[in-house]
Each structure stands twice: as C-alpha cells, then as structure tokens.
Amino acid sequence: MAWLLTGGAGYIGSHIVEAFRGAGREVVVLDDLSSGFAEFVPDGVVVHEGRVEDPAAVAAALDAQPVDGVVHLAGLKYAGESVHVPLDFYRANVEGTRVLLEAMAAREIDRLVFSSSSATYGTMEGEVVTEDAPQRPESPYGESKLVGEWLIRDQARARPALRHTSLRYFNVVGSGSEHLVDHSPYNLFPLVFRALARGERPKVFGDDYPTPDGTCIRDYVHVSDLAEAHLRAAVLLEEGRELAPAYNVGRGEGVSVRQIVETILRAVGEEALGYDVVPRRGGDPARIVGSARLIERDFGWKPDLDLDAMVDGAWAAWNAPGTAEREARQDAARAARA
Ligand SMILES: NC(=O)c1ccc[n+]([C@@H]2O[C@H](COP(=O)([O-])OP(=O)(O)OC[C@H]3O[C@@H](n4cnc5c(N)ncnc54)[C@H](O)[C@@H]3O)[C@@H](O)[C@H]2O)c1
Numbered sequence: 001m002a003w004l005l006t007g008g009a010g011y012i013g014s015h016i017v018e019a020f021r022g023a024g025r026e027v028v029v030l031d032d033l034s035s036g037f038a039e040f041v042p043d044g045v046v047v048h049e050g051r052v053e054d055p056a057a058v059a060a061a062l063d064a065q066p067v068d069g070v071v072h073l074a075g076l077k078y079a080g081e082s083v084h085v086p087l088d089f090y091r092a093n094v095e096g097t098r099v100l101l102e103a104m105a106a107r108e109i110d111r112l113v114f115s116s117s118s119a120t121y122g123t124m125e126g127e128v129v130t131e132d133a134p135q136r137p138e139s140p141y142g143e144s145k146l147v148g149e150w151l152i153r154d155q156a157r158a159r160p161a162l163r164h165t166s167l168r169y170f171n172v173v174g175s176g177s178e179h180l181v182d183h184s185p186y187n188l189f190p191l192v193f194r195a196l197a198r199g200e201r202p203k204v205f206g207d208d209y210p211t212p213d214g215t216c217i218r219d220y221v222h223v224s225d226l227a228e229a230h231l232r233a234a235v236l237l238e239e240g241r242e243l244a245p246a247y248n249v250g251r252g253e254g255v256s257v258r259q260i261v262e263t264i265l266r267a268v269g270e271e272a273l274g275y276d277v278v279p280r281r282g283g284d285p286a287r288i289v290g291s292a293r294l295i296e297r298d299f300g301w302k303p304d305l306d307l308d309a310m311v312d313g314a315w316a317a318w319n320a321p322g323t324a325e326r327e328a329r330q331d332a333a334r335a336a337r338a
Contacts, residue, residue, distance in 0.1 A: 007073030009036030069111030093144035170250030175317035206280030
C-alpha cells in the first residue's frame with residue numbers, strides 16, 4: 001500500500017517523500033510541476049503529472065496502485081499573488097481539495113493529512129497563537145486554506161470513516177538534502193541568497209513595526225522537522241489514533257527578520273556587506289508565532305533543528321549544482337504564465 005503525496009515534487013513535498021521512504025513507506029506523487037521539479041523526486045517514485053482539481057488526473061494517481069492515505073500539499077501558496085488572481089487560488093486550493101475528497105470517498109481511502117497554513121489566522125492577538133484562536137485570514141490564499149480545512153471537516157462529518165488532520169505550517173525554511181531547494185520568489189531565505197548571488201545588499205522590508213527591533217517577527221521551522229511531523233501524523237492515522245482537526249507546526253519562538261538576515265550574512269561570511277532597510281511590503285503582519293504545545297503532546301514531536309541548521313542547510317543546497325538552472329527555468333515559466 002502507498003501514500004499519495006499531491007504536490008510531492010515541491011519544496012516541502014519532496015522532503016516528505018524522503019521522510020516517508022526513509023520510514024519504509026511506498027509513495028506516489030501527483031503534481032502538475034507548475035512550481036515543483038521532477039528531479040526533486042527520487043528514482044523509483046512514480047510521478048503522475050496532472051492537476052489536483054482534474055478528476056481524471058486524481059483518479060489516475062489513485063488507481064495506479066492501492067493507496068492507503070493521502071498527504072495533500074498541491075496548490076498555490078503566495079498570499080500576495082492571491083490578491084490579484086483569487087480565482088486561480090480557489091480553483092487549485094479549494095476545488096482541488098473537493099475533487100480529492102470526492103475521489104477518496106469513492107475509493108474508501110480514509111486517511112488524510114492536509115497542508116494548511118498559519119495564514120488562516122490573520123493578524124494574531126497575544127504572544128503565540130493556539131489552534132483554537134479565531135481564524136481571520138487576510139488574503140484569498142489564507143481563505144482558500146481555511147475553506148480547505150472546512151471541506152475536510154464537513155466531509156468527515158458526513159463520512160465518519162475519514163480520519164484526518166490539518167497541519168498549519170508557520171515559516172518553513174532550510175534544506176534536508178543538498179538537491180532539495182526552496183526556489184520561492186518571495187520567501188526570505190531565497191530572497192537574501194539571490195541578493196548575495198548578485199553581489200547586492202539584501203533588503204529588510206520595514207523597521208518601524210511594533211516589535212523589539214522594529215522588523216517583523218516570524219516562527220521559522222526546519223523543513224526536515226516539518227516532514228517528520230507529517231510522517232508522525234501518517235503513523236498515528238495508520239494506528240487508528242484520533243487526532244485533533246488541526247495542529248500548528250512551528251517552533252513556538254519568534255525570530256525577527258533582522259536576526260535572520262544577520263545570521264545569514266554571518267554564516268556566509270558577508271557581515272561586512274550589511275543590508276538595506278526599505279519600506280514595508282503590504283500585508284506583512286508584525287508578528288506571527290505559533291504555540292506548538294498541541295503537536296508536542298499528541299505527536300511527541302519536537303523541532304530538533306535550530307536557526308543555524310536552517311541557514312547552513314539552506315545555503316549549502318542553494319550553492320549545490322542545479323540551483324541556477326532551476327532558477328532560470330522557474331523564471332521563464334513564471335514569465336510565460338504572466
Ligand atoms: N513554504 C511555506 O512556508 C508554507 C507555509 C504554509 C503552508 N504551505 C503550504 O505547503 C504546501 C507546499 O508548499 P511548498 O512550499 O512546498 O510549495 P511548492 O510550490 O514548492 O510546492 C507545491 C507543489 O504543488 C504543485 N502544484 C501546484 N498547484 C498544483 C495543482 N493545481 N495540481 C497539482 N500540483 C500542483 C507544484 O508544482 C509544487 O510541486 C502548499 O500547499 C503551501 O500552501 C507552505
């Protein structure tokens with residue numbers, strides 16, 4: 001029996017493929033390769049190329065071999081872009097989840113781990129956000145992830161055999177292998193690395209936030225720790241354990257953008273270069289930090305890898321062969337779509 005990973009050729013999905021395979025599970029991938037890379041998927045793992053909102057593509061991936069459960073990561077993820085093309089986000093993230101649930105029900109596949117986001121909370125109140133906090137997303141992206149959670153909840157009410165959980169990731173960074181790289185056009189680490197590659201000073205967007213050093217505070221979690229959380233979710237579902245509908249996956253610690261940029265510059269020996277503070281970007285809340293108490297209690301999961309490990313792994317992967325060529329391919333694909 002296999003687990004289907006939708007979006008398994010992406011940055012996070014490919015780390016989950018490795019974690020599942022490392023734990024002896026068979027894995028198949030459904031991915032349209034719009035932002036993922038076939039070469040991120042190891043030899044021996046079948047990649048079904050297709051969209052998750054296409055019932056025929058989902059059927060092909062589910063029917064090629066018996067499937068035990070699904071980790072659903074496929075979708076669009078840039079909150080800023082979602083403001084301009086909300087319907088694209090609803091099609092991929094909401095319709096995709098609906099089609100997947102329908103196909104799973106038809107085949108009595110009853111284990112689902114959903115890739116949700118801290119973006120479902122919106123601006124938080126207090127120091128750390130817990131899973132029962134009000135969810136008030138501030139972008140079509142966050143809304144589409146919240147609707148995804150609702151679809152799964154409602155389907156499980158109608159079909160109690162379906163057991164599921166949604167993992168609300170905070171800021172995912174780092175690399176667990178040198179060949180798996182975050183190519184996101186907007187995430188902080190690749191933005192800093194691209195500036196360094198051009199010999200430019202990295203940018204910090206805004207230092208007038210109501211935080212101790214004036215820059216935004218985020219909760220960074222290593223992608224390998226996140227992949228391990230998915231594996232534990234899968235194991236618990238296989239064991240028939242009852243899981244909460246949603247878990248935060250972060251370190252429960254706030255780190256400022258200034259601290260991150262300074263850590264990266266120090267790690268790569270570019271402290272003297274410094275960085276430029278530029279005006280705020282729209283839509284960046286001052287502070288997003290999650291409590292990880294619930295996942296620690298129910299999964300026995302604790303994040304292992306600290307900020308230095310996140311920076312060192314990400315930098316090593318960024319400098320490995322293949323990165324520049326994939327960056328160029330991604331730029332060309334994004335330009336063609338624009
Ligand atoms: N990276 C983060 O910090 C973060 C934080 C919170 C949540 N998430 C969620 O985690 C998931 C994976 O994110 P990632 O950072 O690995 O991004 P990614 O873009 O690298 O991965 C997404 C994968 O899904 C594929 N895909 C996109 N739309 C598809 C569709 N309609 N049908 C089939 N495949 C499709 C892409 O080709 C890619 O391989 C996403 O759902 C994202 O919203 C990410």
